[in-house]
Amino acid sequence: MIPVVAFAGLLFAVSAAVNFAMIRLRLLDRPNYRSSHRVATPKGGGIGVIVAVLLGLVVVANLERGVFAPGEWLALLAGVALAVLAFVDDLRPLPAALRLLAQVAAAAAAAAGGALFEELEVPGLGLVDLGWLAWPLTLLWIVGVTNAVNFMDGLDGLVGGVGLVALLFVWPGPSPFVATVAMLLGPALLGFLVFNTPRARLFLGDVGSQFLGFTLAVLAAFMARDTGGGMASWLLPLILAPFLVDVGYTLLRRARAGERLTEAHRGHLYQILYRVGWPHPAVALLHAGFAALHGAAGWLAMQQPDWFWWLLGGLAVLHALYFSLVHRVAAVASVGRW
Secondary structure, eight states: OHHHHHHHHHHHHHHHHHHHHHHHHTOEEOOOTTOSOSSOEEOOTHHHHHHHHHHHHHHHHHHSTTOSOHHHHHHHHHHHHHHHHHHHHHHSOOOHHHHHHHHHHHHHHHHHTTOOOOEEEETTTEEEEOGGGHHHHHHHHHHHHHHHHHHHOOSTTHHHHHHHHHHHHHTTSSOHHHHHHHHHHHHHHHHHHTTTSSSOSSOOHHHHHHHHHHHHHHHHHHHHHHTTTOGGGGHHHHHHHHHHHHHHHHHHHHHHTTOOTTSOOOOSHHHHHHHTTOOHHHHHHHHHHHHHHHHHHHHHHHHOGGGHHHHHHHHHHHHHHHHHHHHHHHHHHTOOOO
């Protein structure tokens, strides 16, 4: 256990050191009308996370030859390649079509490497073979989560905190590969969070948020592979559900209002809470609490599959109450068009 803790400490230190250098480099995120920050703040915190994870992968692979299959390397490196393109986008905005094409290509590479939802246990139906739907559903999942995490990266500590909670839940899970990656990514992410909370001195940037979202999505697919589509396959989807629900709800509401969905906005539910006066730490802790509650529900469903639909219903009621709260505080504060 001591070597594991020491190794985690090393990854944390590497991530923190690289991120400190990124602060000194001063690649600034300048505030605009949709920003939650008021002063130009360095970005690119994902660089430190990625460097630490790559170092960890190399060390583990050298200590235990063959620990990662070629397909697993392909999936992980596809995330790194996507992050490189996202970093270019951080420096000089790229066309949305090019970004989406790169995400689909990276998702396809990961699926080809084994990150594929082929079977899924559905309580009441048993083990469902997804057949020809496996590929389109997997690509939709990976690209959707990658973008959802990117869209939700708008407040100090929010995405990083939820990501850390997710990794803590899957680390002791039934997939050795997922547990290993979580053990590497967790300390690396913590090495960023020390500069991002309580008041950010550094942002993840698209390089970090897309890498984190992509990796979490891919880990969910590998969890399904390693458990034969068992109930553990639902763990990460449940933890990430609050992000997906916020993004989906916001897109539907903006579409009904006739707004251009490709335009930047500040209408996410978490942004509304901030605009009506909730401080950054409160909103970030709320979402970390959501993630922890969903993770606990996922673990409970793994032990008691018959409870799955009841747990899902309870979480749906919780989010309905959350929507009602946001609508109410927005109306009271008269924030205008969301």
